[in-house]
Amino acid sequence: MSDSNLSDNSRDIIIDVDLHRRTSELADENLSLLDEHGVTAMDVLGSVGSGKTTLIGQIVRRLRDRLSIAVIAGDITTRIDADRIEREGVPVIQIQTGGACHLDGELVRRGLERLDLDAVDLLIVENVGNLICPAAFPVGSHRRVVLLSVTEGPYMAVKHPIMVRQADVAGINKIDLADAMEVDVAKLAEDVRSVHPEIEVVATNARAGEGIDEVIAALGLSGANSGSDGPTENEGRDA
Amino acid sequence: MHDVAAAQQIAATVLQTANEQEAELVRRIEIALGAMTMIDAEQLEFWLKQGLRGTVADDATIVIEQMPLRARCRSCKYEGEIEVPDDPIYHLMPFVPTCPECGADQLEVLGGAECVVRSIRVSDAEIADEA
Ligand SMILES: Nc1nc2c(ncn2[C@@H]2O[C@H](COP(=O)(O)OP(=O)(O)O)[C@@H](O)[C@H]2O)c(=O)[nH]1
Ligand SMILES: [Mg+2]
Ligand SMILES: [Zn+2]
Numbered sequence: 001m002s003d004s005n006l007s008d009n010s011r012d013i014i015i016d017v018d019l020h021r022r023t024s025e026l027a028d029e030n031l032s033l034l035d036e037h038g039v040t041a042m043d044v045l046g047s048v049g050s051g052k053t054t055l056i057g058q059i060v061r062r063l064r065d066r067l068s069i070a071v072i073a074g075d076i077t078t079r080i081d082a083d084r085i086e087r088e089g090v091p092v093i094q095i096q097t098g099g100a101c102h103l104d105g106e107l108v109r110r111g112l113e114r115l116d117l118d119a120v121d122l123l124i125v126e127n128v129g130n131l132i133c134p135a136a137f138p139v140g141s142h143r144r145v146v147l148l149s150v151t152e153g154p155y156m157a158v159k160h161p162i163m164v165r166q167a168d169v170a171g172i173n174k175i176d177l178a179d180a181m182e183v184d185v186a187k188l189a190e191d192v193r194s195v196h197p198e199i200e201v202v203a204t205n206a207r208a209g210e211g212i213d214e215v216i217a218a219l220g221l222s223g224a225n226s227g228s229d230g231p232t233e234n235e236g237r238d239a
Numbered sequence: 240m241h242d243v244a245a246a247q248q249i250a251a252t253v254l255q256t257a258n259e260q261e262a263e264l265v266r267r268i269e270i271a272l273g274a275m276t277m278i279d280a281e282q283l284e285f286w287l288k289q290g291l292r293g294t295v296a297d298d299a300t301i302v303i304e305q306m307p308l309r310a311r312c313r314s315c316k317y318e319g320e321i322e323v324p325d326d327p328i329y330h331l332m333p334f335v336p337t338c339p340e341c342g343a344d345q346l347e348v349l350g351g352a353e354c355v356v357r358s359i360r361v362s363d364a365e366i367a368d369e370a
Contacts, residue, residue: 010266010362015256019248019354104244158344 023138026105030112030140037117042219043125043139045163046147051173052126053081054206055147055215059124060088062212063221067121072111074127081126091115108139122221138166143219147171148192150183157191164192169200169218176205242278245354246286250296252356257295262361265296269358273306273351274323277334280305299359308351312338323351 034041044052053073060069069090073082082092093111108125115123125139146167148156151174157164164170170192178185189201200218204211216222249270257265268287272280280303291297311318317340324334337344 010360012358012360013256013260013262014358015252015356016358017252017356019245019252019356020352022248022252104248106248107244 023105026109027138027140030105030109031142033109033112034117034123034140034142037120039117039120039123040143040221041123041125041141042143042145043127043141044145044147045127045167046171046173047149047152050147050149050152051171051204051206052147053084055145055171055173055204055212056124056126057085057088058206058209058212059216060085060090062216063122064088064090067221068119069122069124070115070120072108072123072125074107074125105138105140143168145169145171145215145219147173148188149173150175150178150181150185150188153181154183154188155191157188157195161195164195164199167196167199169202169215170196171202171204171206171211171215173204173206175203175210176208242282243286245276245278246283246290249283249287249354249356250290250294253291253296253299253359254294256359257361260361262359262363263295264362265291265299265359266362267300267302267360268296268356270301270303271306271353271355271357272303273353274308275334275336275348275352276354277323278354279325296359306351306353308336309349310336310338310346310351311349312341312343313345313347314338314343315341317341318349321346 031041044056046052056071060071063069071082071085071090071092072095073085073092074095082094086092093114095107095111112123123141125141127139144167146163146169148170150172157170170189172185172188172192175185185203189203192199192201202211202214202218204215206212213222249268253265253268270283272278272283284301284303287301291299307320308323309319310321315338317338319339321336321339323336335344336346336348338346
């Protein structure tokens, strides 16, 4: 090694890396890994309590006979959510976000390492309940569902333009409570489309299982067989 | 509250750069932190220090410049800084900035959403081996 001294021969290195860019790189790496193993991935975004875990449980129940499914749960609210989905008979990888309010590519990557990806057809990621971070922190998925609940009030969609724009499918959940909340579901659907015209909007009652088939269709997963048929082009009915 | 994840990524970026540049020590780390990230600068510094323990950047001075939210209003054309409330509730629900002039919430964000590792100062000098 060179002769040692503490003389001030320091230099500055300009980095200028925005963490947002770094996180999208990580997400892209996750996507390539998933593609290599033939895994289709979707993630579900939405506020705490909007019904993400309930929706995932319903989707799993309908697809588990045709597809081998794994779930990555990043919800801050502990094991309980993971157990609810595990009861549907699919592996759930719980990711500790360590106080963080979002999942990011790095954490999801660690989750992927714990799965036998060759044995998985469909990966469902429940993102933690936060509406700022997930929009800026992609995890690496092919399809994204944003779940809005009518209990969050009539201006939900217009208030989250970024999140809505990044999603392929918007679920308007808890429609059974729409009247009580004095929320017009059709108007909410219209708002969502005004922010993102290409998005598929589906009205759901995740608890009772209404609208789930439509969500599955909008995700292009209707009639998907592990192997033979592949996802259909069928793009579901609208709300 | 996503300060931990942000700190981990900053640490990884710093250490990767130091390694690529074959630096012996990292003396200073400069970060720009936008108000819209909702990350608390002190928390970020704390977690970053944890993440750099025992590495070449263990003793680095951490400098965090806090960047205000700057936006342009699409309805009244107001352009300027907008205060972001320091309230943890915005980790569970969205903070929607509104125009201080007309109250509209259709704003174009010009700055303040970033979390950038700007630069690091490294030195190539070896510390005299005390063995
Ligand atoms: N009334 C009603 N309740 C629902 C619906 N979907 C979910 N819930 C309830 O809302 C609560 C939160 O749901 P959960 O799936 O845990 O939300 P998450 O935090 O987004 O995962 C639970 O008590 C669910 O039973 C729905 O469509 N209608
Ligand atoms: Mg949940
Ligand atoms: Zn204005």
